[in-house]
Amino acid sequence: MTKRSVIKNMSPRSQEQFEVIRESRKRQIMDTALRLFASEGYDHCSISMLAEQAGISKGLMYNYFNSKEALLSEIIEDGMREVLDLFDPNHDGVLTSEELESFIRRVFSAIRTNMEFWVLYISVLFQPGVRELLKEQQLIRYLERFTPILTDYFRRKGFEDPELEMLTLSALIEGFGALMIYAYPSMKIPDELIGKFENRIIGMYK
Amino acid sequence: MTKRSVIKNMSPRSQEQFEVIRESRKRQIMDTALRLFASEGYDHCSISMLAEQAGISKGLMYNYFNSKEALLSEIIEDGMREVLDLFDPNHDGVLTSEELESFIRRVFSAIRTNMEFWVLYISVLFQPGVRELLKEQQLIRYLERFTPILTDYFRRKGFEDPELEMLTLSALIEGFGALMIYAYPSMKIPDELIGKFENRIIGMYK
Amino acid sequence: MTKRSVIKNMSPRSQEQFEVIRESRKRQIMDTALRLFASEGYDHCSISMLAEQAGISKGLMYNYFNSKEALLSEIIEDGMREVLDLFDPNHDGVLTSEELESFIRRVFSAIRTNMEFWVLYISVLFQPGVRELLKEQQLIRYLERFTPILTDYFRRKGFEDPELEMLTLSALIEGFGALMIYAYPSMKIPDELIGKFENRIIGMYK
Amino acid sequence: MTKRSVIKNMSPRSQEQFEVIRESRKRQIMDTALRLFASEGYDHCSISMLAEQAGISKGLMYNYFNSKEALLSEIIEDGMREVLDLFDPNHDGVLTSEELESFIRRVFSAIRTNMEFWVLYISVLFQPGVRELLKEQQLIRYLERFTPILTDYFRRKGFEDPELEMLTLSALIEGFGALMIYAYPSMKIPDELIGKFENRIIGMYK
DNA sequence: CATGAATGAGAATTCATTCAT
């Protein structure tokens, strides 16, 4: 009788309990890592530092993630999932005015409520060496699927140059994100101004 | 006989020759470093890699720069100088329509012709650990001096909410930069579209 | 169930086991380092050499000491503790003849039984760059506290020039140490002669 | 006709002049090096630093000395020659009281007037890695030749244990040197006290 | 004789990762 089976016999519900423990540990690690990666930078945050901050041993991390890069990857995927959840996945490929407004509002909301994720995401996005990592990620593919839908929307709405509108809208959103991130965490753009900005964009494309 | 000629006699390779060598080597190192930092990322580019790519020994870099960070710093300063040269430093604090148009065109031109620098600049800007390095840089101070001038311009032009216009313009420019950089070097936004985008922005604020 | 036992359950190798490992490894590293620093010189002994001699990897040293200098520092402190233990810390500031004799005998004993430490200590003491490291060490402070006590002893004993006696005694001890160390490890001053020397000094100041 | 012969023809007395230049340059380098080695430590003083302080180029040093170690070696030899010059080399192997007094006075004088040399000498002497360098030096051989002469002196003078006297005198001198060096350059032992100390030693062995 | 650019071996140190327990 192996040590393993002994443990098994002693705790019949251990299977589910283990699952729960695993999941909570994973969250704990990922939350700490997101915070540290964003504030210290992915490269400058060592596994030691991470383990210490998360209150676990260095070895344990490798029990949950195959490597530091795998951890990053999961964090990014996780953050994206959270972001994507904000968007209606049910649309049929044809965008209405209401759906566009909702989309824009969600984008702004996402940026404002997930700053830590965005800082990490963008800082990683601009580290050329790691870029490849993200190229295959869902968000990018999602956004790429979204652009023709948007372009189509502008065409249907009778905009003279749909592509130009698409570029402008993209730039406005990206630019807003960049401004927010760059300001984070020291400066702050007033909430009221952000609201106006949001409304203006919606007004431009309704 | 001047002191200079004495020195000359003492050193078979003259002062000027050494200066020429130093200057050209420095350029060679900085050019290689800019390229590599931008394409591989500052952190992922080691001195070994840099030396190999530049065709010099590892030690030589330290003959010209005190540290890797000092090298980065000089590259950034250098790039900024080049960028700032694009802008007219002679304006008196009051912006005319023509000056604004000129400014916007120069910004776009700068982004498009110095992509490598911008990729590096932005990637560094978003690396939390190195951010402090740039906070004291000229470009940021320059841009910060520019924002009130722009806001004032919008006020004089009778725009309803000058701050909102300022934010919008900033977002459009930053967003365009981000799009360009993100696309670099694999994708390309068509030149024609960029031209239209530029003209639209100018049209918006004239 | 105490917190301790919880921790125990969590780690198959118990807290105590780790402490034992750490302590023994630390000793192993410090012993090797003392030997090497004394025989090769602190500067000429590289971490590589040390690791090789101690039979560990280069990196492991940094698991136990923050830097090479920290290692040196701990060795010095350790040696001093050992040396200071030889002296009676209970004296009340007033020295008797017996205490002086005991002190001198202990000094000589310390020098003779801790040669490796003394060689390192003195060699470091005379390396200008590292001197500051030792200025704050206990031994020096201890000795500095001792000099007025000795001077006072000579005054009470009716010596004509207590300061001169103090200087002479110090010189005799330092000189003996220097001779021993310089001779180490190739030459040897005969034990019998050392004994006579010791007795003579004691005789001079009783 | 080679470039060399041209120069030769142009300056007929260049041979002697070169000698003078060489000699003065060498002195300049050695003086700077002695000062720096003593104050910064041999290991921590780089050729760059030395060249800068001496106002010459790095390469030039190698024109006069084959290596950094050769430079050290020459400095040591040079300092020893200076020290040895203080002693009467003419004695016939039999020491008189007057000669001993003169010897001791010279030793003390040497220590006090050549502190920089002694600091370097001792610091090098105690760096085990470099010790071998000095083992073959003249001063040590000289001193080794001197010990039997001293022992013989004490025997002839009727001292009970000549070897013990020899050891005591050596310890007193070495100890005084160590005290001086250790105090250098921050503390100072009062000149008057040194004088008394000197006289006491002379008194002890006359 | 004199220069300083250039080299490359080697230094201290960091850190992702492995593994015995």
Next chain:
DNA sequence: AATGAATGAATTCTCATTCAT
């Protein structure tokens, strides 16, 4: 599942020495 000791490759940086001019 959990620990942290151990590894070793890679990193930044230093410096004695060489060499073309």
